[in-house]
Amino acid sequence: MGNGNGVLSGAVIAVAGAGGPAGRATMRRLAEAGATVVGSDNNPERLAEAVEAARSAGGGAGITGEKVDLLDLASARDWADRIEKDFGRCDGLVHLVGGWRGSKGFAETDPGDWDLLERLLVRTVQHTSLAFFDALRRSDRGRYVLISAAGASRPTAGNAAYGAAKAAAEAWTLAMADAFRKEGGEQGPTSAAAILVVKALVHDAMRAERPNAKFAGFTDVTDLAEAVAGVWDRPAAEVNGNRLWLTEKP
Template identity: 35%
Template sequence: MTTALHGRLVLLSGGTSAVGAVAARTLLDRGARVIVAGRDPDKIAELAEALPRLMTQTCDLTDETSVRGLAERTHSMVGRLDGVLHLVGGWRGGGGLAGQSDDDYRFLERSLTSLRHVTRTFDDDLRASAAGRFAMVSSTAVARPLASGANYAAIKAASEAWTRAVAQGLAKAARDAQKPLAAASVVFRVKALDGLEQTVADAFCDLWDADAASVNDTIVTLEN
């Protein structure tokens, strides 16, 4: 069991996917308290049935008011968060540059919108935690964008920039308070999530074993 993770309250935002299920199980096994938030009540119910110790919340993460409601319910029921793994994603592409439609861009943009809402809403939680950790899953496409995936790469690049801004904010807050940095914001890059579910879960859990200053504002490429 990871001592530093034991008892920590962690949110998996958009955690009803396969990687979310693996991450939830791994976190629970390592002693964390886990909340999964997603917009599909059927998927939420299915995950709750599979993992009885799991806490679940139905929430439209693309809606700021809904995310604020999630925070209010979480704070009143179980307290403030110590960690967030952001798993809202999706893929649309193909057709070269001419095929990068506005409809596809708006679909993909939801992941960035939800990232903004979640990090802004729970920023105070992470700053107040004795060991706050945030991570989002990005793509190796950011380093080598293709014309057929330009929309996707652009959204992921923007999401990475936002996550690094979160890291800078955490570091500044610690400096201003003249306290050691206790929270970290990290980007995980993967080529594809299929087959890497456990790798992502373990990498997120392992963030609590590292000093916050050593992992804050880092980009970690995960491979098999």
């Protein structure tokens, strides 16, 4: 684990959708590597629990949380501005906001599922990327990290809304990456937008609930956290605009 002397030492990183198991693991890992971490979630109780769990698991006092409405662009911008004002910089935004709706087959798809997933999986990405772009551009190690799913590249019949929303979020993130590329000119980008692709996530509580399940191809949240931290270990030009696969490529 990090000792605070590495590339993340002194970094300030925001984690959106930090209230779930992936948020806990990611906040803890980034803090262990020396970063100051500010998590957000739309559920204050869940966020407080996640921050407390990440702190007591080894992340320490470098982890804080605040309720932010990421469906509101002004709220997202205020959050980004506060972080820069409070800490003097912002070096990353990890986007973990999730959600899923599916159906038995394609014909049974409920268009209402799209309405929900478009807000959760697309709108929040639009708002965090726009809100944090300037701060990340100013950082010497700015990273925007989207957690996506293999279903964006190969959607299944019952996951039309989910796959389409994930694909839209990826396209938006790749446009941000192109902006970083253009800014960098001939020297190449100094900041990056990258996509980590999983099949699905698994954590200890899921395994306890379903002891006989194999969870084949799933990514453990601790491995995801390791991969998130690893995005800062690689040069911006190497990760910018790339899908980094943590599961088998379809």
